[in-house]
Amino acid sequence: MNNSISRRGFIRVLGLATASLVFPVKTLAVSKAKVVVVGGGFAGATCAKYLKMWGGNDVEVTLIDKNSSYYSPILSNLILNGQKSLSELMFSYNDLETKYGISFVNKEVSSINSDTKVISFSDTTSLSYDKVVVATGIDFIQSNAYDFEKVPHAWMGGAQVALLKEKLDLIPNNGTFIMSIPKAPYRCPPGPYERACVVADLLSSKNINVTVLDENADIIVEKDTFSTKFNEYGITYISNAKVTNVDDTNNQVTYNSSETLSADLLNIIPNQKASSLVFDMGLDDDKFAPVNFLSYESKLKNDVYVIGDAHKSSMPKAGHIANSEAKICADAILRDLKNELPYQTPVTNSACYSPVSRTEASWLTALYKYDSATQNMIPADSRYPVAGNPSTSNYNEMFNWTGNLFSDTFS
Numbered sequence: 304m305n306n307s308i309s310r311r312g313f314i315r316v317l318g319l320a321t322a323s324l325v326f327p328v329k330t331l332a333v334s335k336a337k338v339v340v341v342g343g344g345f346a347g348a349t350c351a352k353y354l355k356m357w358g359g360n361d362v363e364v365t366l367i368d369k370n371s372s373y374y375s376p377i378l379s380n381l382i383l384n385g386q387k388s389l390s391e392l393m394f395s396y397n398d399l400e401t402k403y404g405i406s407f408v409n410k411e412v413s414s415i416n417s418d419t420k421v422i423s424f425s426d427t428t429s430l431s432y433d434k435v436v437v438a439t440g441i442d443f444i445q446s447n448a449y450d451f452e453k454v455p456h457a458w459m460g461g462a463q464v465a466l467l468k469e470k471l472d473l474i475p476n477n478g479t480f481i482m483s484i485p486k487a488p489y490r491c492p493p494g495p496y497e498r499a500c501v502v503a504d505l506l507s508s509k510n511i512n513v514t515v516l517d518e519n520a521d522i523i524v525e526k527d528t529f530s531t532k533f534n535e536y537g538i539t540y541i542s543n544a545k546v547t548n549v550d551d552t553n554n555q556v557t558y559n560s561s562e563t564l565s566a567d568l569l570n571i572i573p574n575q576k577a578s579s580l581v582f583d584m585g586l587d588d589d590k591f592a593p594v595n596f597l598s599y600e601s602k603l604k605n606d607v608y609v610i611g612d613a614h615k616s617s618m619p620k621a622g623h624i625a626n627s628e629a630k631i632c633a634d635a636i637l638r639d640l641k642n643e644l645p646y647q648t649p650v651t652n653s654a655c656y657s658p659v660s661r662t663e664a665s666w667l668t669a670l671y672k673y674d675s676a677t678q679n680m681i682p683a684d685s686r687y688p689v690a691g692n693p694s695t696s697n698y699n700e701m702f703n704w705t706g707n708l709f710s711d712t713f714s
Contacts, residue, residue: 335363336640339422339432341412341580343368343396345377345622346611347438349629349712355403358637364404365430366396367422369411373713374460376491377622378705380498382464383457384505384661389465394713402714415584417604434636436599436608437586438629439578441490441620444590446546446573453551454569458490470568471502476509478567481556483546484517485574488591490612490620493667495572496522496529497657502570503536504660513537514566516544516558518574525657525689528665532693546571577613591615596673596680597645598635599628608632618671618680624653626712649673651680656701663693664701 338358340351343366351366358364372395381387396407411425415435422430443456457467474480480502484495495515503513513536521542522529533540541558548557549571556571557563576582576590586592586601592609593602599614601607610632611625618624628651635645654668667690670683690697 335361337363337365337431337433338436338636339365339367339430339434340436340438341367341415341422342438342440342578342611343370343373343407344438344440344611344625345375345708345712346625346629347436348373348394348396348399349626350436350438350610350633351405352399352403352712353630353633354636355405357633358640362637362640363406365406365408365432366399367408367410367412367430368396369409371395371409374464375622375705375709376458376460376494377708378658378701379457379460379464380494380501381658383468383471383498384501385468386658386661389461392460394709396713398714412580415580415607417584417607420606434606434608434639436610436632436636437581437584437592437613438609438611438625439580440612441575442578443573444576445549446571447548449549449551449571454549454554454571456572457570458494458572467570471505474506474509474511474567477511478509479512479514479565480506480568480570481514481516481564481566482570483544483556483558483572484515484519485572486518486545487523488620489572489575491655492524492619492621493529493655493657496525497659498570499538500529500532500536500657500659503538507536512539514539514564515541516546516556517542518545519543525665525667528657528659528689528693532659546573575612577609577615581609581613588615596678597631597647597649598639599632600635608636616680618651619653619669621653621655622712623655623708624651624671626708627651627653647673647675649680650683654704656697656704658698658701659693662695662698664698665690665693666697666701 340347355364375392399405413425414423455467457463499515544558547560592614594614599608599610610628612620631649651671656664656666658664669687671680672683674681
C-alpha cells in the first residue's frame with residue numbers, strides 16, 4: 304500500500320474524523336509564510352513535502368541540504384554483502400521540487416540566528432524565515448581522534464558504507480573483524496546487531512572471527528533473535544564494553560581502558576549526539592534537543608522545530624519514526640500559522656526490518672502516544688511486537704516496507 308497520505312487521511316490516523324479539522328488554506332494570511340527545513344533526510348524531506356502538500360500556495364517551503372542527494376542508511380548493510388548497490392539507495396530532491404513546488408537549496412548552513420530569523424550559508428549568502436525546522440541528524444562522540452578512512456563507522460550511508468565494503472572484501476581468511484555498538488541512544492537501535500549478522504554470514508566461508516563490543520549492558524532490541532543468530536554464527540559478544548581508545552595505525556581497539564584487541568578490520572561506531580548546528584543554536588540539553596512533542600518546537604527557542612535523530616526523547620532514532628514525526632510537525636506548523644493549537648494526542652509509529660543474512664530478515668514495531676501528564680511520548684503498549692523468527696518472507700516484505708517509506712519521503 305502506498306504510504307503517501309493526504310492531510311485529511313493523516314488527521315484520520317490521529318483520530319480526527321471531521322472535515323472541519325482539515326486545514327482550510329484560504330484562512331491563512333495573504334502573505335506567504337516562509338518555512339525552511341534544514342536537512343534532507345527522512346525527517347526533513349518528509350516535513351518539507353507535507354508542509355507543501357498540506358499548506359498549498361499559502362506557504363513557501365525551502366529545503367536545504369549541503370548534499371545534492373541523500374544516501375539512505377536504511378538497507379545500507381545490504382551493500383556490505385552485495386545485495387544492494389550504493390546507487391539504489393541514493394535519492395535526489397528532484398521530485399520534491401517538480402511535483403510539489405519546494406525550493407531546494409544545495410548549500411551548507413554555517414549558522415542560524417533564531418533572534419533575527421536569518422540562515423547564513425558558508426558562501427556568505429543568507430535566507431530569512433518565519434519558521435525553521437532543524438532535521439540535521441547526528442554527529443559522533445569519538446573516544447579519541449582517529450581516522451575514519453582507516454577505521455570506518457559506515458553509519459551515515461554513502462561513501463563510508465562503500466569503504467567498509469571494500470575493506471570487508473579484502474579481509475584475509477581466518478582473519479578478525481571487530482565492531483562496536485555505541486551506548487544508547489543512537490541511530491537505528493537494531494542496526495549494529497543486524498550488521499554483525501550480515502558480516503558474519505558474508506564472511507562465513509573465510510572462517511572469520513567476528514567480535515562485537517557493546518557498550519550497553521545487553522542486546523537492547525530483539526534480544527532473542529540476535530542472541531540466537533550470534534550463537535549460530537559463532538559471534539563473540541562482549542557487553543558493557545566501552546571503547547576508550549582506537550589505534551588506527553595498528554588496528555587495535557581498547558575497551559574499558561584496560562582490554563586491547565587487534566583486528567584485521569575495525570568497524571567502530573562511535574557514541575552519538577545531535578549535529579553541531581543544534582549546539583551552535585543553543586537548542587541542546589544533554590546531547591540532544593528537547594522539544595514539545597505536540598509540535599516538535601524547541602523548548603528553548605521559539606519558531607524553531609527539531610525532528611528526527613537530533614531531538615531528545617525516549618522514542619528510537621530511526622527513519623520510519625522520523626517520517627512519522629515530520630508529519631506531526633508539519634501539521635502543527637500549519638495550524639500555528641493560523642493561530643490554532645496543535646493536535647493534542649499525536650501518535651507515532653516505529654517499524655524496522657533487519658536482514659540477518661542474504662536471505663532472511665526479522666522485524667519489530669512500536670507505537671507511541673502523547674502522555675499529557677509527563678508531556679512525553681510513551682509506548683502505547685508494554686509489548687513490542689517482533690518477528691517470531693527471521694524468515695525469507697520477512698526478507699521479501701522488507702523491500703515493500705522500504706519502497707513505501709522511500710516513496711513517501713522522496714517522491
